[in-house]
Amino acid sequence: MAEITLIEALRQAMDEEMERDDRVFITGEDVGQRGGVFRATQGLFEKYGAERVIDSPLAELSIVAVGIGAALVGMRPICEIQFADYIFPAFNQIVNEAAMVYYRTGGDWHVPMVIRAPYGGGIGGGLYHSQSVETFFAHQPGLKIVIPSNPYDAKGILKSAVRDPNPVMIFEPKKGYRLIKGDVPPDDYTVPIGPAAVTREGTDLTIYAYGMMHYYVLQAAEAVARQDGISCEVVDVRTLVPLDRETVLASFKKTGKALIVYEASRFLGYGAEIAALLSDEAFEYMDGPIRRLTGPDRPGVPFAHTMQDFYMPNPDTIADAIRELAAY
């Protein structure tokens, strides 16, 4: 097993899928010669050529729409939006077109495409390079949404996304691109879209998280185990849509307390859906209020590092939230 970074895992996934399947191609701004502004596609232009690694015009709507059209007639496009903050010009194409095609044609057409975008704060990006946008899309049935938290999952799940006959959005925690490292096996493996992962077993409470927050949650869980003797179970949601209700409910039934951590702004964030699910279907197992630890209700992560640090949950604030809930 080799230890690689998250971004390298994604790059390898795309490389291997391009090699495996002629129908796969990549388009987006700067994905070609530059290898992507985060180097997610580094080396692929040289290997597969301009025909398959296409530098697009600066026009997010058409990056996605061209992908839809190509997918309709049988290709497997991977469309990169340079920052999730810029995905909104393509919102109509994603939500009104890609998400709807299978349903509106009674299964006659489908859209096997991947939309990739780096998301999340903590990299000094300010209001327009730090946003979490998963909730906007999670609300529209017809889109699969995955957010990996580690290299193994990232590689495996991006491969699954390429092979999936449906539109799959993968939001990649950019803060973790080089920060998060892990082992990946050398052979062709996939991580299925759908199942959540229990990444730490425990008894006192369950913490649900994804992406960068999952990385911090593991750290906080370890800290409170050592310092306070609190036993946390951690669930890496991984696939936001379709949600693995079984694993989510089972863990809560076991511990009776839930803390949901997401860095997006609090109101109507993805974790609110988990909270609703737990109180709706596991009420008799509840031993404490269902808590969320989130970003504040402000439209973006401010640039100055003091404000950025205020905005983002971190292992210390997560540990405090764990302690408070455990004491209830």
Place this chain on the structure above:
Amino acid sequence: MATNVIMPQMGESVVEGTVGRWLKQEGDPVNEYEPLLEVETDKVTSEVTASAGGTLLKIYIGEGETVPAGTVLAVIGQPDEQVADAAPPAAAEHHAPVSESMAEQVAEQMPQAEPVRAEERTVRDGMPHVTPVVARMAAEHNIDVRQVRGTGRGGRVTKKDILAYLESGAPQTAEADLPPWEQPGSGDLFKPTDDLYKKPAASAEPALPAPADHTHKAPPAPGKSGELVPLSTMRRRIAEHMVRSKLQTAPHVTTVFEADLHRVVQHRTAHKADFAARGVNLTFTAYFAAATAEALRRHPMVNSEWTDEGILLKPEINLGIATALDEGLIVPVVKRADELSLIGLARQINDLAGRARQNALQPDEVQGGTFTITNHGVAGSLFATPIINQPQTGILGVGAIQKRVVVLDDDAIAVRPMVYLTLTFDHRVLDGASADWFMAEVVKLLEGWE
């Protein structure tokens, strides 16, 4: 009279304390409010003062020892008094008024000793706050949540606490052994007391026809098939009385109330052993009887009898306690029930019920009743509409005591032992309002039991 010195609870989440320095020694005279010892927790050190004057007779817990809140540390009394050599288990409640600090203390469950005692918690209304999973588990395993040590915020019982309690093999609250009086018999309707004995009773009731002999099997009515069960004397008397009472004499109305018995349960649990030591089985019926007697004292119109000349308010409160027999029912009467203490009532009720089952009641023990209680709940009935025992004005039905989930004033959810109480009353004598005031009094007495 000896007074225990108790380890206080020093803070909301503090459940134990350490004896620091004894300021008095065994044998020293002590004045009320005088400091006795210093007590320490990791948060605070404070002095414990004497709650009564006298002599410090015995110190049970030495300096440096850490004990749970509620532990008896020492005892104060008169110099010649005998006291136990070892610390008695912590008691939660006394009839005598306790000092403010005592009343607010949270006692922690003592190490296992039969029987398990109820403890109070520092929650405003006296009952613990339970979450859904705790409520469910407690119901499933028949656990009295107040028996469980709470480690959650504010002393809350958490799911972990319930699991620990189960693992420790603590006894789950079961229905106490029923005295004969509370065991269901095979008959149902009650028998008019006066009809059981052939001697005419000194009452205003019209004389009933002499019992006829109906022991032979009567031929079935023409045209009907099936087995015919002959009518016993008692059955005939009961039938005649019921028809007369309900259909020919009094217009019957029944009003339904429910009472939260948690204080009664607490009291009973706290005193059962004590009463048993004094030879009395303390049953729930004693409480109902006590509350009813007191309520009748305050509402004399219910303790009455309709006559054409006027409503006769009876001078004494003679409580009939309907008792099931194999062949029917009999109603022995506790005379002057309002003048008896709880233990006195319990003693009499047990005695009468026991002898009723042995058919060993004296005639005057089934006569002169002014009000009747019928405990139909023993076999599971939730509430019923009993028929008035003539010539009385009302009869109180007591249903099955059931733990139910209730909503408290502050919208918290609690599990409480609840009971439906029904009053069937003679609408010639009472109207709905006055009947309900009486019932409200009974409920209030039960709910506020001290």
Place this chain on the structure above:
Amino acid sequence: MATDLQTAHQIDDTGIELDERTLLEMYWQMVRARRLDERVWVLHRQGKIAFHISGIGHEGIQVGAAYAMRRGHDYASLYYRDLAFSLSMGSTPLDFMLAVFGKAGEPTSGSRQMPSHWSSRELGMLTSSSPVGTQVPQAAGAALACKMRGDDRVVLVTLGEGSTSEGDFYEGLNWAGVHRLPMVCLVQNNIYAISVPMHLQMAVPNVADRAPMFGIAGAIVDGNDVLASYRVMQEAIARARGGEGATLVEAKTYRPVPHSSDDDDRTYRTRDEVEEWKLRDPILRFQGYLRERGLLDEETAQEIEQRVREEVDHAHATAEAAPYPPPEDTMFSVFAPDDIA
């Protein structure tokens, strides 16, 4: 915009090499579309159906374009007025009737969509939606795929002139220009976007004037002349198939009926204007052309009308009697299964 009545009647058949059978077939397609369309208007005014968005007046450009493409091979991404185009590609009057009645078995969407949202994988008709213009960059994507695969397919995409104001239009044609895509973008300019006239929609007199902006070819054609339309489209398709890139074709036409069954066009145009354009009706013009060439006598014309009438009646009756979709159809899956072809 008036031209004199002389030229208004003419059909320009320069360079047309279609045989008689095909010409008559094209005429029949136009009549069929028209009569079906008219019947649906009647149904709406009778209160039997909820909604109709008509293609009356557009039969010339649509039938011309459909016959210029390689049907069954090339792709087409249509817009809501393309009834004649859709029928020419192989859909049936029954398909359309099922859609307007919202009945079970409606092939494009199971009646989950409103009618006139053409779609058929089998016929090469890409799926369409209601937000206008979205189909242009999607068509560019399909054309990109065809180019990548080298399968010599061409992608046609149609839309109204109003929709060319959407950003999608620009982004799609930009791709078409940058990558020399095998694509023909056909704008059916009927002057009105619901009620908004051309001069409020754009500052140029022709949509096709914008072609150089994208680096692609542009062409303008009289959309009510079915044969001229055929020729211009054929040229554009040949360019695309030959690797010479995309063309923006603008067909000048007119919508003599309101935008949809919910529209009242008296609020934004005069009856005189409508009447004038009716004289340039594409079916009348083609009919005149065919008569002059001796290809269509009165008897044949009546025969065609009769045949069309029967087909429309049959479709109408069958659809009206068909059951509605069961309510559970709402819960049709949103995801394709892994093993989908």
